Amino acid sequence: MNDIARPILAPMMARPSRAYRAVCVALGAVLLWSMLAWAWQIAYGLGETGLNTPVFWGLYLVNFVFFIGISHAGTLISSILRITDTAWRRPFTRLAEAITVFSLPFGATCVIVDLGRPERLFNVIFYPHFSSAILWDVVCISTYLITSILYFYMALVPDIAVCRDRLTGASPFRRRVYRGLALGWEGTESQHRMLSRIMTGMSIFLFALVISVHTNVSFVFGMTTKPGWHTPLISPFFVLGAIYSGVAAVIFFAVIFRKIFHLEAYLTPRHFNSCAKFLLALCCFWLYAMIVEHLYGFYGKETAELAVIEAKFSNPLFWIMFTLCFPVPFVILAVPRFRTIPNLFVMSILVNIGMWMERYEIIITSGEHPYLSWGTGRYSPSWVEWSITAGWFAGFALLLLIFVRWFPALTLWEVEEEKHEAPATALPEGVKA
Amino acid sequence: MVRWGMVIDLDKCSGCQACGVACAAESNVAPGSPREAWKGRLIRWLQFLPQAEGTYPNVAAALQPMMCQQCDRPACTYVCPVSATYPNPQGIVAQIYWRCIGCRYCINACPYTTKWFNWWEPQWAGNTAKATNPDVELRQKGISEKCLFCSHRLQRAKERARAERRPLASHEYVPACVEACPTGAIVFGDLEDPQSEVSKLARSPRAFRVLEELGTKPKVIYLKST
Numbered sequence: 001m002n003d004i005a006r007p008i009l010a011p012m013m014a015r016p017s018r019a020y021r022a023v024c025v026a027l028g029a030v031l032l033w034s035m036l037a038w039a040w041q042i043a044y045g046l047g048e049t050g051l052n053t054p055v056f057w058g059l060y061l062v063n064f065v066f067f068i069g070i071s072h073a074g075t076l077i078s079s080i081l082r083i084t085d086t087a088w089r090r091p092f093t094r095l096a097e098a099i100t101v102f103s104l105p106f107g108a109t110c111v112i113v114d115l116g117r118p119e120r121l122f123n124v125i126f127y128p129h130f131s132s133a134i135l136w137d138v139v140c141i142s143t144y145l146i147t148s149i150l151y152f153y154m155a156l157v158p159d160i161a162v163c164r165d166r167l168t169g170a171s172p173f174r175r176r177v178y179r180g181l182a183l184g185w186e187g188t189e190s191q192h193r194m195l196s197r198i199m200t201g202m203s204i205f206l207f208a209l210v211i212s213v214h215t216n217v218s219f220v221f222g223m224t225t226k227p228g229w230h231t232p233l234i235s236p237f238f239v240l241g242a243i244y245s246g247v248a249a250v251i252f253f254a255v256i257f258r259k260i261f262h263l264e265a266y267l268t269p270r271h272f273n274s275c276a277k278f279l280l281a282l283c284c285f286w287l288y289a290m291i292v293e294h295l296y297g298f299y300g301k302e303t304a305e306l307a308v309i310e311a312k313f314s315n316p317l318f319w320i321m322f323t324l325c326f327p328v329p330f331v332i333l334a335v336p337r338f339r340t341i342p343n344l345f346v347m348s349i350l351v352n353i354g355m356w357m358e359r360y361e362i363i364i365t366s367g368e369h370p371y372l373s374w375g376t377g378r379y380s381p382s383w384v385e386w387s388i389t390a391g392w393f394a395g396f397a398l399l400l401l402i403f404v405r406w407f408p409a410l411t412l413w414e415v416e417e418e419k420h421e422a423p424a425t426a427l428p429e430g431v432k433a
Numbered sequence: 434m435v436r437w438g439m440v441i442d443l444d445k446c447s448g449c450q451a452c453g454v455a456c457a458a459e460s461n462v463a464p465g466s467p468r469e470a471w472k473g474r475l476i477r478w479l480q481f482l483p484q485a486e487g488t489y490p491n492v493a494a495a496l497q498p499m500m501c502q503q504c505d506r507p508a509c510t511y512v513c514p515v516s517a518t519y520p521n522p523q524g525i526v527a528q529i530y531w532r533c534i535g536c537r538y539c540i541n542a543c544p545y546t547t548k549w550f551n552w553w554e555p556q557w558a559g560n561t562a563k564a565t566n567p568d569v570e571l572r573q574k575g576i577s578e579k580c581l582f583c584s585h586r587l588q589r590a591k592e593r594a595r596a597e598r599r600p601l602a603s604h605e606y607v608p609a610c611v612e613a614c615p616t617g618a619i620v621f622g623d624l625e626d627p628q629s630e631v632s633k634l635a636r637s638p639r640a641f642r643v644l645e646e647l648g649t650k651p652k653v654i655y656l657k658s659t
Contacts, residue, residue: 044553045551045552045553045554045574045575046535046550046552046574046575047469047472047474047552047553047574051552052472052473052474052552053473053474053475053546053549053550054473054546056537056540056541056550057537057541111536114536114537115534115535115536115575116533116534116535116536116537116550116551116574116575116576116577117533117534117535117575117576118534120515120532120533120534120535121534123515123517123532123534124514124515124534126515127515127516127517127532128514128515129513129514129515129516131511131512132511132512132513132514132538133512133538134512134514134536134538135514138514220538223512223542224508224512224538224541224542225508225542225544225647226541226542226544367541370544370546371544371545371546371644372482372499372544372545372546372643372644373482373483374480374482374546377473378473
């Protein structure tokens with residue numbers, strides 16, 4: 001393990017660079033500002049947002065769907081690809097799981113921020129009403145959060161043990177943390193067998209959970225009769241969109257950490273190439289679902305449904321969203337020559353902006369066009385909503401940045417496995433390294 | 434079992450909106466400010482849906498009074514995570530204000546958009562809060578509310594009947610909007626009683642329910658204008 005661990009562990013012990021500290025302070029400031037904005041909203045009421053009648057749900061729900069969405073990447077990459085034993089997953093799994101664990105709390109709290117009476121949150125437990133999709137969400141997301149934290153931690157144990165053994169120069173407090181969290185891991189044969197069994201079992205459970213969680217997120221919208229939301233396609237489309245934006249998010253952070261921690265030897269162009277092809281498949285599926293969804297509504301010509309579709313199509317935001325989600329990533333992903341790491345990095349940002357806008361389109365447009373012609377509403381988010389949105393993204397990034405200074409950004413034991421198996425996972429034909 | 438329901442004859446309705454004023458006064462709906470109106474945040478338990486038919490110059494325009502449609506299969510109560518809105522034994526869709534967490538799921542689920550949200554703490558100018566109806570709870574910010582068919586009046590009528598040791602007669606319970614209507618366009622009563630005026634009108638060939646195709650089975654029935 002020596003040769004693999006050294007370059008990964010070294011930057012964890014180095015004094016944080018000025019840029020790293022500056023970014024952390026900036027992100028922390030944005031997060032703090034968003035807390036003030038939330039306090040302001042609690043003091044004065046949801047009137048501080050841009051919401052109105054009939055646009056009752058806005059930016060907070062968009063962020064909710066988005067954060068829960070990118071959290072799925074982690075589970076998908078690390079669980080499905082672990083079950084199928086896909087070789088290229090290895091350097092990505094840790095990052096992917098970290099994205100899951102750190103984006104979930106922000107996704108879940110988006111709903112709490114959206115409540116008119118957040119202090120009554122626990123009424124959901126005291127007076128549960130089981131036919132409500134929101135209650136299903138509460139159950140699903142809390143299960144998902146706990147399971148993915150455990151899963152993340154399990155895969156982390158052998159690496160924490162490495163930190164415990166190797167980072168002898170760390171502060172006493174930090175060493176104590178490592179010692180405690182390593183759970184006495186010695187790396188024996190039986191411990192490895194045990195870990196492998198746990199990881200396989202949890203992978204299967206998490207895979208099922210991931211599908212059900214995002215299906216439930218879509219139920220909150222799809223189970224109402226609101227035009228534009230009330231379609232069974234919304235569930236698979238939400239799951240697909242979640243995975244699409246999530247995998248793009250993994251690429252985004254992988255490129256950043258590759259640069260910061262000099263992981264070029266582990267996160268090779270070959271890995272990015274494989275991940276890009278996976279994303280290409282998701283990108284094509286996205287177009288398919290998009291066409292099917294709108295074709296149904298358009299062909300049926302149901303008045304209220306058609307009003308929503310017409311409003312979407314006549315909104316330039318919709319076409320910007322479409323361009324960011326399909327043509328641009330498709331060209332970058334489909335042409336091998338364009339599949340370079342800088343290109344993938346730019347594309348991963350564009351896809352995530354596009355997917356965020358897609359959720360915005362779905363939630364706001366239906367809100368603005370209810371069944372009855374009350375005089376359709378208009379929604380533009382207020383400074384409070386934008387502040388909280390910015391703060392939640394900053395908080396998510398901040399947690400990731402802090403994490404990678406304390407724990408290895410790659411799954412050392414899996415990367416080591418890959419080194420041993422190297423001949424079996426040689427480059428397929430026609431792929432340039 | 435009594436099933437309280439309402440018939441609104443759009444032929445008799447003159448669009449005077451007196452019912453809306455009576456409703457707001459009876460149910461302690463705060464008047465709201467121009468700023469709230471501009472933002473689209475006024476609360477009006479009884480609102481008027483503009484209807485227009487035909488093209489200029491042959492236009493028939495009307496205002497259709499719309500309150501909570503008191504569905505027999507309400508979309509709002511299914512989705513409430515804390516049962517803060519529920520169909521009560523009298524068939525009226527009720528609200529429990531202190532339990533509501535303000536998620537606005539019920540409001541989004543309502544296809545009629547006749548549920549309201551308190552974006553701010555309701556404002557009562559000067560001493561007007563003291564002049565509110567003591568039978569109806571004042572609401573706070575962050576919760577949803579809607580027309581309750583003046584169910585406090587049913588409560589009052591029941592108490593009176595019990596005190597006088599006699600059964601409740603259906604004419605004793607009349608919501609404020611029905612009382613205020615100068616043309617008698619709104620009729621209220623027991624839909625289950627085949628002899629009641631309301632159930633006779635509900636069987637009229639002119640009778641229709643709004644968005645009937647959704648299967649919510651509203652207990653507010655309209656009579657088409659001819």
